[in-house]
Amino acid sequence: MKRLAIAGGRVFDPEAGIDGLFDIIAMGGRVASIRPSTGDMEAFSGDGWTLVDATGKLVLPGLIDIHTHLREPGFEYKETITSGVAAAAAGGFTAILCMANTEPVNDCASVTRYILNKAAEALGVRVLPIGAVSVGLKGEKLSEMAELAGAGCVAFSDDGLPVVDGALMRRALEYSLLFGKGGLPVISHAEDPSIACSGAMNEGPTSTRLGLPGIPSAAEDSLVARDIALAELTGAHLHIAHVSTRGAVELIRAARKRGVNVTSEVTPHHLMLDDSAVDGFDTDAKMSPPLRSRDDIEAVREGLIDGTIDAIATDHAPHSPVEKDIEFSSAANGIIGLETALALTLKLVNEGILPLETAVKSLTSGPAKVMGLAMGQVKIGTDADFTVVDTEREWTVDPKKLLSKSKNTPFAGWKLKGMASHTIVAGEVVFTLKD
Amino acid sequence: MRLKKKDLLGISELDPDEIRLIIDTARNFKEVSEREIKKVPTLRGRTVINLFYEPSTRTRTSFEIAAKRMSADAINISISQSSVSKGETLKDTAKNLEAMRPDCIVVRHPVAGTPHMLSRHLNCSVINAGDGMREHPSQALLDLLTIMEHKEEVSGLKVTIVGDIAHSRVARSNIYALTKLGAEVTLSGPPTMIPPGIEALGSGGAVTVEYDFNKAINGADVIMMLRLQLERQGAPLFPTAREYSNLYGLSSERLKGAKDDLLILHPGPINRGVEITPDVADGPYSLIIDQVTNGVAVRMALFYLLLGSSRDDRAEGNTSEEDG
């Protein structure tokens, strides 16, 4: 039986209340024991052992990204499942959830199975597909959600597009209650297109100065409000993707107080960048929802700290120069994020903005609970998924060196600190950082 | 003196001395257009490409005439936005244009920032002839020249700009230009046409918003009327042209009590009877036709200043006047 030891590191799992120097031993892909570290590596050097020397490093439950776009099938020139999985592993993620806006859309079991087969070939990070709410993401009729769930989809979303029709959203939420315990989450990309119009960035003084059509926060707030009302009506689990406005945070906070089953996520970029990043017309600062104001950044940070927002998710959205190096208004939305999310989150910790505890929960137990996944904790008997972090490692974001097939990041040139040194999935080391 | 950058992308990036240099140079160029032979050999052998992604007669023609009066070769390329082929990046476009070895590309584009993006990949000069709702620098400069022909000092002037400020690149460039020279700018229009944070564009002078048209033009030295984009009615910024005209149309009635030396400007083409009545458009305060004449002079000045100096910093000025 294969044996793996992660020895000598500071194991930190705020959800399980673990913080200290422990040796973790995995057998057959599962956690077999967690015991105080003796500093003795000799014990793990024998035949059949894989030793991860975590001395001086931080050992976390495997990071989970509940919002990525892997682009396969259909847009393999942007990202393949193989390249996306490699990027995820390098970014310290042990599990990723991929959105349905591929071509063909993941609105039927055969596409789900295709994705899972490709992911199995890629051998590494766990890939969990999200099925489409509506057929072809057209917002007209429900996809066969039961078949999708049966094939392995863990949630439903038309992400990239809002579900404009309120009745369809209501039915999707109601129908989702069929699956599993308490239903599977329906993820809302909340932006009312009749308010957003053809906006290309956040509406405010910067859009006025840059002469670009703006998208007011109200476009997001109003659809969040509608979807919360529908979740309240149906009792289903609503998950709000990439919260970006103060209004949305406050609506979610109030709804959770009332007991509405609503969860939410925020991206690293909405936690760090405001709309002034669009200055100079960098299309890598164009995303949906758009980068907002300083005040909105304050609000999503507060929401993350007080638990209103459950998870940090990358919204990893690879695009090629054909979509990005064009006129701002026509350029595609989104940026890659799998390989920068961990270091950006740690930057917020290092700057005293986020407690380490919040940061770790937001990338591990938080997203796991949102999606009802039995992962994200250091616990005997569970899958041995771990991320070992070299918190002192300094690096500069160089798009050319990233493993994602696409290079669209607004963080190019940023000097960051902290990187995954080992990514371990089911007791196997799937990524090791080179010195 | 010369302009600091190889491109003119907006008034926002010019300092007051650069603005004055362009205006002073343009004043001198007006004389060339008065001659029988309206041509100087200054930019012989230079190539100017007018790259227009938006329909335009006035601005394109003005740039073309300006280039030709400077003896540059002017080539017009009109591209309808709908026919832009998918799969070509702006870098591809820029490299293809550069391969034709132009000295200057004058670009108009419906999307703000496109001239910036093109200029990043181009060694030649880029002049922004209007990008989306952002800037239209040559228009603001010709407006400024027109004002300065009648007013000794811009500083302290009360200028009122009226209309769809939100969608107007002319308004934005004028706000920059006027406030950089110390004018006080009042913006007027219905709230649907006033974008958030527009006051922040002012530097030097002050920018205020006044929805009430009568209050806004009270005591004005210059009134600048913007063209009402009737074709933009898809996004309803006002109920009807009739109601707009009642609220914000400039008529001789409203001008009772105006200053004797009031100046009225309009970037054209005017919607007679909508934002301005015919008698005012053709009346004594109106400088609308002067603006067109000055447009050619300003654009000649821009070509001269951008193409008539070496961008090589090693070639230091040898323009001392005693040596001839």
Added chain:
Amino acid sequence: MIVLDERAIARALTRIAHEILEKNTGSRDLVLLGIPTRGNALAQRLGAKIASIEGEEVLTGSVDATLYRDDIGLTGDNPPLKEMDIQFSIDGKIVVLVDDVLFTGRTIRAAMNALMDFGRPAAIQLAVLIDRGHRELPIRPDYVGKNLPTAPNEGVRVRLEEMDGVTSVILIDKTSEKK
């Protein structure tokens, strides 16, 4: 070092005025065009002298050669544009170009090209206060105030009451002036 003082300049201009009248047998069809900026003032002075001799006004104006220069785009700064003021037809006229210092001859070439865009003069003549040599084009003045051979490091500064508040011609050492 002062080369010409106020009185010497006045005497030179008086002599040039007489030479112009002598050569052209009077002031009929005569036009004086100064090259800005000091050539303008000299043209005005010459015009006044000719008028006082002949008792008849002479047309004067200004021809700016900047847009016709052969070094456009080669210099670091844009040469500033100056006054172009020709309010009359020059067809069939005898145009006397007036400048303060004749050096390489390039400005005169440019000014002659500019003139051609305004009409077809019967003749173009050249009057300069100082000819300092170092010609780079086959151009020679018809009327000279003073021939002043100079070394490459030397410069000539003409100062006129109208713009400088003082009238004199001085020879300077450019190498020391740069400091």
